[in-house]
Structures are given as C-alpha cells and as structure tokens.
Amino acid sequence: KIEISLKVCDSADRLRDTLIHEICHAASWLLDGIRDSHGDAWKYYAKKSNMVHPELPMVTRCHNYKINYRIHYECTRCKTRV
Numbered sequence: 849k850i851e852i853s854l855k856v857c858d859s860a861d862r863l864r865d866t867l868i869h870e871i872c873h874a875a876s877w878l879l880d881g882i883r884d885s886h887g888d889a890w891k892y893y894a895k896k897s898n899m900v901h902p903e904l905p906m907v908t909r910c911h912n913y914k915i916n917y918r919i920h921y922e923c924t925r926c927k928t929r930v
C-alpha cells in the first residue's frame with residue numbers, strides 16, 4: 849500500500865518523483881523478494897531509474913521539498929507563526 853501525503857506531494861512533479869521512489873520499493877519486493885527499505889535492492893532500482901530517465905530528478909532516499917503548510921499556528925503573545 850502506498851500512501852501519499854498531500855502536504856508533501858502538492859504538485860504533479862512531486863507526485864511523479866514520489867511514485868518513482870515508491871515503485872523502486874515495489875520492484876525490490878515484487879521482483880527480488882527483498883523488503884529492505886532503502887537497502888541494496890532499492891538502491892539498484894533507484895540507480896536504474898536514474899540511468900533510464902536522466903532528464904528526471906535523481907531518485908533519492910529522502911525528499912528535500914519545502915513543504916507548503918496550509919495550517920499555521922500563531923502565538924497569541926508574540927505573534928510568531930509556524
């Protein structure tokens with residue numbers, strides 16, 4: 849089961865990149881029978897994806913997206929927002 853965070857994947861490019869990352873997990877498990885998170889099998893499929901589609905961003909273990917939060921909290925005293 850793949851769950852996508854709408855806070856993180858808020859554009860078509862981010863969704864595409866996240867799905868490619870998750871497909872590397874699926875390939876590792878379904879084709880090789882290995883469920884090792886971001887181990888050697890996952891790295892193999894990530895590298896293969898990068899070689900087949902060099903025009904796309906590199907498949908990496910973690911994203912570096914700036915998250916566009918829709919909800920903000922504000923301190924009632926100092927008005928700092930997070």
